[in-house]
Amino acid sequence: MEILIAGGGVGGLALARGLAGSGHRVRVxxxxxxxxxxxxxxxxxxxxxxxxxxxxxxxxxxxxxxxRLRFDTADGATMVDADLADVARRTGFPVVSTPRARLIEHLAEGVDVVFSREVVDVEVRPDGVTAIDATGARHDADVVVGADGHRSAVRRAVLDPAPAAENEWTTWQGLTRVLPELAGGTTGVCVVGRAGLVGMLPSGDGLLQWWFDVDGPLSGPPAAALAARFTGYGPLVSALVEQIRDADLESFRHVTHRIPDRWGRGGATLLGDAAHAFPPTQAQGANQALEDAWVLSRILRAGPASPAEALRRYERLRAPRVRKVSRRAVSERTNKPMPAPVRLLLGLLPRAVVARAYAAQLRGVSSVLHGEV
Structure with a gap:
């Protein structure tokens, strides 16, 4: 088949890699x-x-x-201490913080990517699909996959013209060489308080992934505004805000898509944020896009009776899993202080119980760990 993927982000490139050697002609x-x-x-x-x-x-x-992943309160108490090494043993796969650039570059190896070709419309016919790019060029295919983010033109054309809904939360994030004592280890720390959440994860090569989940807009230059807002969050956060600069920061509003049972029609479907954008509070956006790519690549490799049949099967498998993540993410509950009784209860749980629950939660939202194809 001729397969076109709109969008060369993590999900689109992952699908193209998964179809390598399949006999299909795949272009991004x-x-x-x-x-x-x-x-x-x-x-x-x-x-x-x-x-x-x-x-x-x-x-x-x-x-x-x-x-290890630790969730602390702003006043220094540990709420949850998750043994991620135990989660890796239970699932068979590790937890990794990876720079986006490195993941993109690895996924793109050997993939046919055509640059400066923004897909702006899609036409679905009984005998195929046509993607139309911003230059007016028409690209005929058997399958078109919209992996073009939460502002997806493919979604607008084949599913729903309504944009993803914004809420009041924004993530300010960066990846820099700060807090070497944390960046050089294997422990991630999240600190939660009334101002929101601060996350800090070692990402290899001395880099630290850090972010601030903030309810509402900032006033003034962002680095100074974050330092003022997160005063009193303990020594790690104090040291972090002293070292970050405005140039280090990127902001992303939290958005959510309605997730229907069907993500397309005919030979067109969606993948990743184009299908199911949700807030990043469950850290599952990229993971669910990778799951989409794994499932869809396996189904398309199998040589279905028709493209439409293959795509609807993919959508039926993925929609229930993704909805579980979305429901948890839209609550933004991980960004808010826990009630005292809940904190007390979590503090009494042994680390092995926490790891078992974490692994069970991941399996619950995963098609791959269930081997659903």
């Missing part, structure tokens, strides 16, 4: 003039790591391994 149409390697880092949880391994890109080759 990317709006940018080169690979989009900006952005900070991704937390690749065990389900995403399993998908990457299945796509031929083992995550252990790059990034920083996370063996």
């Amino acid at each position: 149409l990317e709006a940018a003039p080169a690979l989009r390697t900006g952005g900070a880092a991704f937390t690749v949880f065990s389900n995403g790591a399993a998908a990457l391994a299945g796509l031929g890109v083992p995550p252990g080759d790059f990034g920083g391994r996370l063996d």
Whole structure:
């Protein structure tokens, strides 16, 4: 088949890698003039790591391994201490924080990417699909996959013209060489208080992925505004805000898509944020895009009776899993202080119980760990 993928981000490139050697002709149409390697880092949880391994890109080759993830209150009390090494043992796959640029570059190896080709419309016919790019050129295919983000033109054309809904939360993030005592280890720390959440994860090569989840807009230059807002969050956060600069920061509004049962029609479907954008508070955006790519690549490799049949099967498998993540993410509950009784209860749980629950939660949102294809 002729397969066109709109968008050369993580999901689109992962699908193309998963279809390598399948006998299909696969091309990625990317709006940018080169690979989009900006952005900070991704937390690749065990389900995403399993998908990457299945796509031929083992995550252990790059990034920083996370063996432990601690959630503290702003006043220094530990609420949850998750043994991620135990989660890795239970699932068979590690948890890794990897710079976005490194993951994009690895996924793009050997992939046919056509740059400066933004897909702006899609026409679905009984005998195929046509993607139309911003130059007016028409690209005929058997399958078109919209992996073009939460502002997806493919989604507007084949599913729903409504944009993703914004909420009041914004993530300010960066990836820099700060806090070497944390960046050089395998422990991630999240600190939660009334101002929001601060996350800090070692990402390999002395880099630290850090972010601030903030309710509402900042006033003034962002680095100074974040330092003022997160005063009293303990020594790690104090040291972090002293070292970051405005140039280190990128901001992303939290958005959510409605996730229907069907993500397209005929030979067109969606993948990743184009299908199911949700806030990053569950750290599953990239992981679910990788899961989409793994499932869809396996189904398309199988040589279905028709493209439409293959795509609807993919959508039926993925929609229930993604909805579970979305429901948790839209609550933004991980960004808010826990009630005292809940904190007390969590503090009494042994680390092995926490790891078992974490692994069960990941399996619950994963098609890959269930081997659903």
